[in-house]
Amino acid sequence: MFGIPLSFGTPLILAALLGLPVLWWLLRVTPPLPRRTLFPPLRLLRGLEDEEQAPAATPWWLLLLRLLAAALLILALADPLLGRSPKLTATGPLVLVVDNGWTTAKGWDARQELIADLLHSAAGRPIAIIPTAGTAPTGLLNEGEAARIAKELKPMPWPGDRAAAAAALGRFNFAAAPALYWLSDGIEDGKSQVLRDAFKRYGGASVFGPSRLPLGLLPVTRDASGFSISAIRARAGAPLEVEAGAIGARGETLAATRLHFKRGDLTARGHISLPMEVRNATTSLSIAGEDSAGSVQLLDRGAAQRSAGIVSESASGEGQPLLSDVYYLERALSPYAEIAKGGVAQLIDKHVSVLLLADVAKISAADIPKVKDFVSHGGVLIRFAGERMTGGSDELVPVRLRAGGRYLGSAMAWSAPQHLAGFGPLSPFNGLEIASEVTVSRQILAEPSAELSNRTWAQLSDGTPLITAQAMGSGWIVLFHTAASPGWSSLPLSGLYVEMLKR
Missing domain, CATH: 3.40.50.880 (Class I glutamine amidotransferase (GATase) domain)
Structure with missing residues (x-):
């Protein structure tokens, strides 16, 4: 739109902009002047001045402000989308295979925005959504049903099953070659090849991955002075520093430590020292900012020191x-x-x-x-x-x-x-x-x-x-x-x- 990558989810609402001239005319309309009638007692009020006077017509700047507010309201109702919607790779139905295991909890909002953009690009095509964790809907969906299911889709606290997703994809009978998109978590789990082979039967799929892979927390070891913590990452790379903390019953951070991944290392270790009373008040340990089930270790109350x-x-x-x-x-x-x-x-x-x-x-x-x-x-x-x-x-x-x-x-x-x-x-x-x-x-x-x-x-x-x-x-x-x-x-x-x- 005018060189700006802007689109609208419900463009028909923009037709209401054609009513702005009518609104302008209505705002300019003033009631007819009152009829003048002589009333002798009013002579007593002659000479008095009214400090507050109303204009005979609406000021131009107020009229312009009201029209601008109405236009912005219409644009907001039309669901504006900034950015170019991706062009689908095939003419058939849109098929989304979504990794929604615990590894996708971080950055889930961005994943849902990508799903919304892809659904917007469907433009009336049938749609299939296949999550790797949880039950996949059977049959093709219309745009409204797909939007509702996509909104309800959540990251699960267990790993996804890509082999099950490949089997679900194989149960569809497409009349035309589908536009396949895989929203991957970026982690190889040994079953990725099964899903890739399923994509090859339809000519392949476009793959979207996260900008950063998730981190996990291994089971915590108690000792006489606190907790020994070990964090892992899926792929060796540059040095990385993260924070892990001991969390209390009300979600408060009781203590924290820094974990350092050296270049090329997959594991980082640290220790949190706490008095015994505070150790026993700790309900979990987690990696700050990860917000996934794999980055949290719950502590058993029976294991209190x-x-x-x-x-x-x-x-x-x-x-x-x-x-x-x-x-x-x-x-x-x-x-x-x-x-x-x-x-x-x-x-x-x-x-x-x-x-x-x-x-x-x-x-x-x-x-x-x-x-x-x-x-x-x-x-x-x-x-x-x-x-x-x-x-x-x-x-x-x-x-x-x-x-x-x-x-x-x-x-x-x-x-x-x-x-x-x-x-x-x-x-x-x-x-x-x-x-x-x-x-x-x-x-x-x-x-x-x-x-x-x-x-x-x-x-x-x-x-x-x-x-x-x-x-x-x-x-x-x-x-x-x-x-x-x-x-x-x-x-x-x-x-x-x-x-x-x-x-």
């Missing part, structure tokens, strides 16, 4: 750490929990979630009520046997214990060290793989009772309990009938020990 307090009556083990109960507990728990050490009352006051007692035979009388209240309100008390517990324990154990310890595989014992039996279906350790090299050479036995089997979470191959537990209020009391260090078993040296404490 807990604080654990360790109490031990033995020496700290700083001189011989490999003989210390605290050393093995700390090494096993530190990747998954925030560790604190101290006395029972001190750790409860710090609001730890789990309290671990390593060879603490008897909790002090002053601390017993605090521990009971801690467990009753949802805390977990985990106790480990040891030399001190062989002489007896307090009441905060899941089952009654025998005095003394049981020796397996020593010079004075007839039996060999025992292996672990499989975990029962009701045990929280069910599903963990038990390594054959894990053996127990010493344990504290439980007194036989009717409830012993129901309170046993793990046992040795001879049926004697290794781990027992009892619920108290909203929490649990758990007892390992062996020591936390390798002095009584090889369990603390195995990966099973870490997985059991993690659960």
Whole structure:
């Protein structure tokens, strides 16, 4: 239009511009002059001047402004389109194959504008729209139906299936060669060739791709200080820097870090350090500005990191750490929990979630009520046997214990060290793989009772309990009938020990 790449979606509305002269004439029309009649009392008003006077005719500038406003309204209703509509490559129906998987979420508005331009170019031809993610409409559509379906088309949170799109294209019977257009996400997924072969049967297709390929976020790894993040891109290229953030429940950004793709690299890594309370308040991690399902990793509330307090009556083990109960507990728990050490009352006051007692035979009388209240309100008390517990324990154990310890595989014992039996279906350790090299050479036995089997979470191959537990209020009391260090078993040296404490 006049050398400007301007077109109109509904050009028939422009015919209303022909009515502007009529509008001009109507605006210029003034009512007839009033008839003059003498009325004697009006002599009293003679000489008064009216400060506000109305013009006899509409000012020219106001008339021009009203006509301009009417013309602009007509042009807006005609749906003006700036830019040249693409010319279709064939005389048959218009067929749009649209990638609408998660990889197309970024820049979706521009994709919809391109679809609208192509539909405008159809000029009354039949139209077919085939999305790669979701159900494709069956049969050819008219321009109105195609515009409605295109408007409802959204990027899906899963990858597109190009093979299914090729099969949908093959089900059409075109009377003339179709004008094929593929709105691609620019990523090769192994099924692109199937779709290209389908295009070749109709003479090929015009392909539109994005200006920048999307980024994805790999599963996040938790550690003792925060989150380790890895982002990926589909194609190696120039250096690229993006921002990834930890997102809270209300969508607020709790912390962020910069990820740097080096030249030619497909992966960029970073780390977000946060206090434990903020880590537990994080609901997701995402790449800023991507706005796609693949750039977000949701966090499970059940995987929230807990604080654990360790109490031990033995020496700290700083001189011989490999003989210390605290050393093995700390090494096993530190990747998954925030560790604190101290006395029972001190750790409860710090609001730890789990309290671990390593060879603490008897909790002090002053601390017993605090521990009971801690467990009753949802805390977990985990106790480990040891030399001190062989002489007896307090009441905060899941089952009654025998005095003394049981020796397996020593010079004075007839039996060999025992292996672990499989975990029962009701045990929280069910599903963990038990390594054959894990053996127990010493344990504290439980007194036989009717409830012993129901309170046993793990046992040795001879049926004697290794781990027992009892619920108290909203929490649990758990007892390992062996020591936390390798002095009584090889369990603390195995990966099973870490997985059991993690659960």
